[in-house]
Amino acid sequence: MMRRRVLFMAVGFQVVVLLFMVTSSYALDQFGKVITIQTEAYDTEDVFYGDYVDISYVAETVRPENWFVTEGVKSNQRIYVLLTPDEQGVYHLKAASxxxxxxxxxxxxxxxxxxxxxxxxxxxxxxxLDRYHPHYEQQDEIESSQERMLVMIALSPWGQKKIVEVENVQVEP
Structure with missing residues (x-):
């Protein structure tokens, strides 16, 4: 009887975790704030991963005047990045700490x-947020251009983030 109860609790816990994983993405769409970030020039060719774009953002490069971190930063350490919008609504790095x-x-x-x-x-x-798998309609447009893009990102209040849309436009550096 006790084993059966433990088994049901374990299965129930797994179901709850799976439901949370599925609903968190939908909740991000409902409650998340969408921002736009500018990318660097990108390369779209990769034989192994298929149709995806490897994105690097302008905000991933932090100049010393925007760097407010104590000494001894280690690789893979958590860094908080403050982004602020310009007149067009594109977010740029303001500070990192x-x-x-x-x-x-x-x-x-x-x-x-x-x-x-x-x-x-x-x-x-x-x-x-460095990999984006474009929709079938977008693949030719993205592959034919090596320009910068604007990426719309949804940010949740609980820290989750995802790419919502990619716009392939020429942006002034």
Whole structure:
């Protein structure tokens, strides 16, 4: 009798976890804030992964004047990135820190991971949104262009994030 109860509890727990995983994506669409971020130039050719775009963002490069981190940052350490919108509504990096920051008005904070520092003291981070699988209609348009893109990202209040849409446009650097 006890084994049966433990088995039912284990199965019930797994069902609850699966339901949470499925509904969290839908909840992100309902309750998330959508922001637009500019990408770097990109390359779309990869034989192994098929039709996807490997995206790198302008906001993943942090200049020293925007870097507010204590010494001794390690690879893959959590970094909080403060983004602020410009006049067109495109979000740009305002600050990066290893301490939690609060966003004011239209600003947003995204959790990223630290990668490395180059010779010019520029820090590189990973926003965790680097792969996008385009819809069938978008594949030819994205593959035919090597320009920058605008990426719409949904951010949830609980920290989840996902790419909603990619717009292939020429953006001034």
């Amino acid at each position: 290893d301490r939690e920051m609060s966003a004011e008005s239209d600003d947003v904070v995204i959790v990223a991971r630290y990668r490395y520092q180059d010779q010019e003291q520029v820090h590189h981070i990973d926003l965790g």
